[in-house]
Amino acid sequence: MSGLAVLCLVFLPYALGHYLSCLLRTxxxxxxPQLVSAAGLTPGDLGLLTSAYFFAFALAQLPVGIALDRYGPRLVQFLMLLLAALGTLAFAGSGDFVQMLCARTLMGLGLAGCFMAAVKAISTWISPARLPSVQGYLIAAGGLGAASSTLPVRLFLQHADWRWLFILLAAACVIVGFLILLLAPTPPATPRKPFNLGVLAEVYRHPAFRETAALVLVPHTVFFGIQGLWIGRWLTDVGRLPEHSVAWLLYLGMAAVIFGAIAVGMVTEWAAKRGADAITVAGVGVALFVVVQCGFVMSYRPSFALLAVLFTLVGTITGIEYTIVAQAMPPALTGRASTCLNLLIFTGAFIVQAGFGQIVGLWTPDAAQHYPAAAYQAAFLVLVLVQLPGIAWFVWRRRSPARKPVESLL
Known part of the structure; x- marks a missing residue:
């Protein structure tokens, strides 16, 4: 296929699916504020409701990964997007917390394969040397979706109810599903491995998979879990910013994901030409990401706006683990490799997003229902502490003379 054909028939249709997935996630x-008002949600309820998306993602990873390897991304993604449309439409008609929770879970199930299907498709039609940049563009498409969920949604709410927003997004899921079905090519047949625990164990035992997950997995769960909900609540409760200012900062932060994702791909390829492997780039980036989170722990008020944007900009480095894993695995296992990674990421993101709300809820809000800065400082401190062992282990491995370079494992 020509480059233009790959762009129009492979990248763009699947990228639109990832765009919708990130929009609905964040x-x-x-x-x-609208959801809290509509259903009287506590911080714990809000965290559980939003994180149900990640829980559904985790539940779907194994069956979706198997289906991608067996039936290909084209058919699987079409059917999943129809399911996502049903869940999104159900969310629009929800009247209480339980209904919202069930609808968002169904929504997450339907969108669980968007990124994996895209990775499976582009890794089939694009050379391994170009994967870091192209996957960076894919993550940037997701960043565009996340950015669309901020200021544009805020502007939409000035003219229509939030329920109409979900009705339109349900229609968008159907349209993108049919675009993939009608435009995307069927990938060439590859040797199939039957599903069993040995196949999954083969993925988890792979040295590159283990080393990548040990360093990047927890920061990735933190990025997903906090980006999609708690940055906005932190700006409202601790920064005391009005809703329009919060929406604007969230928009800048999500827009930064686009530039960050593209930059990660370019830096990774640049570093590879100079002898530095992708895991080294990941190690530096994760360390910077934890430093940014320390700013939340210190709660330095003049830097609130900067911290909110830096969190999403620097946090995009965590997406590099998909590139490392995709390059490390044979084509017949790329779907299941992404599945294993996503299973860990989305399970962790569910725990982070729901757990963060439980920690914040330990404090008593003021009359305006704002939770104190100490609640958020404690929650961010817990996140920083759980990420430090991975960084320490990576540094120790780098200093160990017995360590094999990652590039020899790929």
């Missing part, structure tokens, strides 16, 4: 950060 939209609650802006809609939180």
């Amino acid at each position: 939209v609650n950060a802006v809609l939180a």
Whole structure:
């Protein structure tokens, strides 16, 4: 296929699916006041409701990964997007917390394969040397979706109810599903491995998979769990910013994901030409990401706006683990490799997003229902502490003379 054909028939249709997935994943950060008002949600309820998306993602990873390897991304993604449309439409008609929770879970199930299907498709039609940049563009498409869930959604709410927003997004899921079905090519047949625990164990035992997950997995769960909800609540409760200012900062932060994702791909390829492997780039980036989170722990008020943007900009480095894993695995296992990684990421993101709300809820809000800065400082401190062992282990491995370079494992 020509480069133009790959762009129009492979990258763009699947990128649109990833765009919708990220939009619906993060939209609650802006809609939180409306959802709290509609269903009387506590911080714990809000965290559980939003994180149900990640829980559904985790549940779907194994069956979706198997289906991608067996039936290909084209058919699987079409059917999943129809399911996502049903869940999104159900969310629009929800009237209480339980209904919202069930609808968002169904929504997450339907969108669980968007990124994996895209990775499976582009890794089939694009050379391994170009994967870091192209996957960076894919993550940037997701960043565009996340950015669309902020200021544009805020502007939409000035003219229509939030329920109409979900009705339109349900229609978008159907349209993108048919675009993939009608435009995307069927990938060439590859040797199939039957599903069993040995196949999954083969993925988890792979040295590159273990080393990548040990360093990047927890920061990735923190990025997903906090970006999609709690940055906005932190700006409201601790920064005391009005809703329009929060929406604007969230928009800048999500827009930064686009530039960050593209930059990660370019830096990774640049570093590879100079002898530095992708895991080294990941190690430096993760360390910077933890430093940014320390700013939240210190709660230095003049830097609130900067911290909110830096969190999403620097946090995009965590997406590099998909590139490392995709390059490390044979084509017949790329779907299941992404599945294993996503299973860990989305399970962790569910724990982070729900757990963060439980920690904040330990404090008593003021009359305006704002939670104190100490609540958020404690929650961010817990996140920093759980990420430090991975960085320490990576540094120790780098200093160990017995360590094999990652590039020899790929």
